[in-house]
Amino acid sequence: MKKAMLSQPMAGKTDEEIVATREKAIKILEEKGYEVVNTLFTDEWYSNESMKERGVVQIPLCFLAKSLENIYCLVM
16 A cells, blocks of 8 residues: 655644644545554643643654654554
8 A cells, every 4th residue: 555644835734724624634535545654742741731741842853753763664
């Protein structure tokens, strides 16, 4: 099966806009036979508040690192 990862601009967008854009893209990709790997991390562990409590300073970098981890899992 073909796999895809979505990367999208989020700055200046509401959570609703981000989710709507993702859902539209996922639908199109799945119709084309792709399995979409989740890179939208919405659980409590990745909330801004939780990351700040853990001392994460570069929050965008944390999200990038997690996305790269998921990509790595795709190819292994």
